[in-house]
Amino acid sequence: MSIMGAPSASGRFGEYGGRFVPESLIPACFKLEEAFTQAWADQEFTNEYHRILTEYGGRPTPVTELRRLSEQLGIRVLLKREDLAHTGSHKINNVIGQALLTKRMGKTRMIAETGAGQHGVATATAAALLGLDCVIYMGEVDVARQALNVFRMKLLGASVVSVTSGSRTLKDAINEAMREWVASVESTHYCIGSVMGPHPYPFMVREFQRIIGDEAVVQAGEILDGGVPDYVVACVGGGSNAAGTFAGFVDTPAKLVGVEPEGGAAITHGIPGVVHGMRSNLLQDDVGQVLEAYSISAGLDYPGVGPEHSYLSSIGRAAYATANDAEVLNALQILSRLEGIIPALEPAHAMAYVMREAGKAIPLGSTVLVTMSGRGDKDAELVARILGETS
Amino acid sequence: MANESMGALEKALTDKKNSGRKLLVPYINAGFGNWVEAIHAVIDAGADAVEVGIPFSDPIMDGPIIQEASQKALEAGVTPAGILSDLRRSSFEVPLAVMTYYNIVHHAGHDRFAKELAECGVAGSIIPDLQLDEAGEWMKSARENGIDNVMLAAPSTSPERLRRLADNSHGFVYGVGLMGVTGVRNSLAESASEIARRLKEYTSKPVLVGVGVSTADQAIQVSRIADGVIVGSALVRRLLAGGGPQGAFDFMSEFRKALDDK
Numbered sequence: 178m179s180i181m182g183a184p185s186a187s188g189r190f191g192e193y194g195g196r197f198v199p200e201s202l203i204p205a206c207f208k209l210e211e212a213f214t215q216a217w218a219d220q221e222f223t224n225e226y227h228r229i230l231t232e233y234g235g236r237p238t239p240v241t242e243l244r245r246l247s248e249q250l251g252i253r254v255l256l257k258r259e260d261l262a263h264t265g266s267h268k269i270n271n272v273i274g275q276a277l278l279t280k281r282m283g284k285t286r287m288i289a290e291t292g293a294g295q296h297g298v299a300t301a302t303a304a305a306l307l308g309l310d311c312v313i314y315m316g317e318v319d320v321a322r323q324a325l326n327v328f329r330m331k332l333l334g335a336s337v338v339s340v341t342s343g344s345r346t347l348k349d350a351i352n353e354a355m356r357e358w359v360a361s362v363e364s365t366h367y368c369i370g371s372v373m374g375p376h377p378y379p380f381m382v383r384e385f386q387r388i389i390g391d392e393a394v395v396q397a398g399e400i401l402d403g404g405v406p407d408y409v410v411a412c413v414g415g416g417s418n419a420a421g422t423f424a425g426f427v428d429t430p431a432k433l434v435g436v437e438p439e440g441g442a443a444i445t446h447g448i449p450g451v452v453h454g455m456r457s458n459l460l461q462d463d464v465g466q467v468l469e470a471y472s473i474s475a476g477l478d479y480p481g482v483g484p485e486h487s488y489l490s491s492i493g494r495a496a497y498a499t500a501n502d503a504e505v506l507n508a509l510q511i512l513s514r515l516e517g518i519i520p521a522l523e524p525a526h527a528m529a530y531v532m533r534e535a536g537k538a539i540p541l542g543s544t545v546l547v548t549m550s551g552r553g554d555k556d557a558e559l560v561a562r563i564l565g566e567t568s
Numbered sequence: 569m570a571n572e573s574m575g576a577l578e579k580a581l582t583d584k585k586n587s588g589r590k591l592l593v594p595y596i597n598a599g600f601g602n603w604v605e606a607i608h609a610v611i612d613a614g615a616d617a618v619e620v621g622i623p624f625s626d627p628i629m630d631g632p633i634i635q636e637a638s639q640k641a642l643e644a645g646v647t648p649a650g651i652l653s654d655l656r657r658s659s660f661e662v663p664l665a666v667m668t669y670y671n672i673v674h675h676a677g678h679d680r681f682a683k684e685l686a687e688c689g690v691a692g693s694i695i696p697d698l699q700l701d702e703a704g705e706w707m708k709s710a711r712e713n714g715i716d717n718v719m720l721a722a723p724s725t726s727p728e729r730l731r732r733l734a735d736n737s738h739g740f741v742y743g744v745g746l747m748g749v750t751g752v753r754n755s756l757a758e759s760a761s762e763i764a765r766r767l768k769e770y771t772s773k774p775v776l777v778g779v780g781v782s783t784a785d786q787a788i789q790v791s792r793i794a795d796g797v798i799v800g801s802a803l804v805r806r807l808l809a810g811g812g813p814q815g816a817f818d819f820m821s822e823f824r825k826a827l828d829d830k
Contacts, residue, residue, distance in 0.1 A: 187701060187702075195702055196699070196701065196702060197670055197697050197698065197699070197702055198628075198697060198699065199628065199629045199696050199697060199699070199720070199722070199744075200696075200699050200700075200719075200720045200721060200722040200724075200725060200733070200744065201722035201723070201724050201744060201747055201748075202724075203699055203701075203722075203724070203725070203729070204724045204725070204726065205724070342632070342635055342639075343625065343626065343635075343639070348626065349626075352626050352627075352628050355628045356628060356629075356630075356631070356748075356749045359628075359629070359747060359748055359749055360747055360748040360749065361747075362724065362747065363747070449674075450671050450674060450675060451670045451671045451674050451697070452626050452671055453626070453628075454697075456674075459671075461671070461675065464647050464648055464649070464672070464675060464676075465624075465648075465671045465672045465674065465675025465676065466624065466625040466642065467625045467626050467671070
């Protein structure tokens with residue numbers, strides 16, 4: 178049995194997970210669980226999923242050895258290139274799976290939340306490909322700071338709803354998408370973008386993302402003459418690229434490290450709580466109100482985290498660390514100049530950790546695989562503005 | 569179920585129901601405006617119990633009206649403990665049930681929260697994101713402290729589950745009137761009477777319908793089958809517009825009269 182196997186019948190990873198949603202949504206959660214379980218065991222479905230990800234999504238994505246950076250850091254760094262997948266991030270893996278499932282359940286419409294816009298763009302892309310209606314919920318603050326992605330979603334035929342409640346960011350977009358799902362659950366699938374939400378989402382999204390780790394463990398083995406990396410590092414907001422990566426390495430000796438943004442570090446700074454359908458670590462105040470997360474990367478601005486990460490942390494199988502905005506900006510520039518790869522701000526957190534800890538927590542001479550979950554184009558304007566102001 | 573094992577909320581509502589009265593349960597957002605006075609006002613207008621909302625940062629079962637009142641209460645700095653101590657300082661002629669979201673309970677701890685409710689004279693709890701399969705621990709703590717935990721049943725709930733929900737609900741059974749979140753609706757959804765009818769097949773506990781019951785006429789309509797109604801957003805809208813306790817009294821008086829005259 179893998180440490181990252183199926184959760185319990187109630188959707189628990191250890192004491193985390195579960196299904197904390199209004200009664201109205203319970204039948205839809207049951208139906209989704211059943212549909213996913215059957216589909217994932219159905220070779221016709223998995224063949225179609227892999228066919229689309231290969232012919233359309235650009236899989237398998239390569240693993241690139243970062244020779245100049247490795248030389249500078251004194252460790253050997255391999256990069257799993259999800260930035261080269263269609264739509265520019267790992268999000269495509271999950272949305273193709275969920276869009277196929279939407280059709281299989283006889284539904285005609287997908288709704289989704291988005292923070293940075295990457296999951297919104299990916300969902301709109303999958304909806305266009307498979308002929309589904311699509312509505313994306315996005316906090317008003319994020320709509321303003323990710324204008325290009327809003328336009329991309331519209332170009333792809335999706336409607337974008339600007340959410341003005343609460344803190345007007347990702348967590349409020351999730352609230353609004355859930356409210357809309359309660360009202361339209363008969364025709365509509367809620368395409369959650371990370372390993373979060375009520376069971377079966379954390380499990381299902383991890384399974385749709387495990388292709389990252391399943392490919393990477395083989396690719397790294399080829400580069401390392403049959404070995405596995407000493408460390409496997411990925412950024413964690415909700416935690417889908419990390420969960421997908423870890424799934425491929427969890428039963429090997431590799432040390433797993435998730436890197437959270439300093440201002441949104443649910444595992445590092447949070448305590449167990451319940452929001453958005455799940456019990457997991459959560460940033461909250463002293464009476465249980467959910468706090469807002471702050472980070473330079475909209476995609477990691479989330480006060481919670483997927484329940485399986487809380488579990489992996491609780492049993493000590495994965496370690497979680499943080500990186501701050503300054504370290505992230507620095508890492509982004511170093512990777513760009515040394516390797517010609519402009520990372521998105523999210524995976525720049527993972528790179529920042531590796532650069533900071535090389536020769537410290539990561540001994541010199543180690544091999545490290547980092548998941549480059551997305552490319553940096555979407556952040557270029559923001560980064561230009563910040564660097565223009567500060568340098 | 570024997571009368572002895574009933575909590576105060578279920579006993580009060582069952583007695584009134586058995587006397588032939590249709591039940592009226594208004595919802596008031598704690599921490600917003602003169603909310604304690606508003607509770608007294610709706611009781612004076614003939615409420616049979618009052619649902620008191622403890623605000624939460626992420627209220628996924630609530631539409632824009634209750635969200636706005638909750639947000640204002642949070643911005644004013646209210647806390648669950650502060651709300652409960654305000655309730656403790658006052659006495660009310662009908663039972664109160666708190667409505668909040670599960671993280672508030674989870675954060676406090678099940679036993680501690682149940683004890684605090686009991687100490688402050690609260691008789692019931694309604695937690696819309698704590699569905700039956702996850703509710704065991706809270707139901708146990710609530711039971712041990714004499715708190716009736718009300719379960720919600722939705723139009724989408726299967727017959728088998730409806731029976732289990734009704735069995736495990738205490739105080740009353742909350743029939744969610746439509747597939748959607750709280751809010752004001754122009755007409756009563758067909759699903760409102762339907763959920764009441766389905767629940768009545770399984771239980772002799774009071775069956776109240778809420779979510780989308782916005783006018784006295786709608787209350788009369790659904791109460792032909794249901795034992796009564798919960799009125800939230802339509803009332804909170806008047807409080808948001810500055811109606812104050814008097815406005816709440818007037819509005820709930822309309823409902824009381826309509827339900828008594830029908």
